[in-house]
Amino acid sequence: MTITQFLNILSDPSRMGKVKDLVLRKQAEELQRQGHVDRGKLLNSIQATIDTAEGELLEIVGTYEPYGKFLNDGVAASRIRPARTRGRKRGGGNKRKSERQIAIEGWLSRKVMPGASDKQLAGRYFAIVASWRKKGFPSPGGRKFATNGRNTRFSDLAIEENEGQINIGTELASEDAICLALLDEIERVEKEIA
Secondary structure, eight states: OOHHHHHHHHTOHHHHHHHHHHHHHHHHHHHHHTTOOSSSHHHHHOEEEEEEOGGGOEEEEEEOOTHHHHHHHOBOGGGOOOOOOEEEOTTSOSEEOOHHHHHHHHHIIIIIOTTOOHHHHHHHHHHHHHHHHHHOBSOGGGGGGOSSSOOSOHHHHHHHHTHHHHHHHHHHHHHHHHHHHHHHHHHHHHHHHO
């Protein structure tokens, strides 16, 4: 049996799937405890695959909406762009809003300031970005929306806090794969002898 065949047995969803499901569930729970669930787009985008890393080790690779990386890792204040509206619309009129402004104002109108006017939402948007430029993203004030007092590292914390269960599941899956590999090898040798 080749190492590739062995890894294919090991990465079989019936074996490592339970470990993968545990990681996904714990990441989703941590994301919710941190208060980062609004419409559920990030929550519903969390996926995991089992992959071989360098040296033929197995790893569970998590993916989610790109902005999830910013929530997990945070962004230094020095890297946050100022809040600006984009140039004028053709034919004059109001300035266009950036995608970031649209997203934040949408969140504000759903979670923080339902029924607020566009002017109030825009004012709060500029204040939030000014705070991010001083303190980084997500800002420390965002912790008030969390039930656990944290607002970054949802993915990392979910894995770190459940590392024991993940390791046990991975070990059991490895033992299953070794047993299957040995049985295959015994069967092959028996056929050669017969």
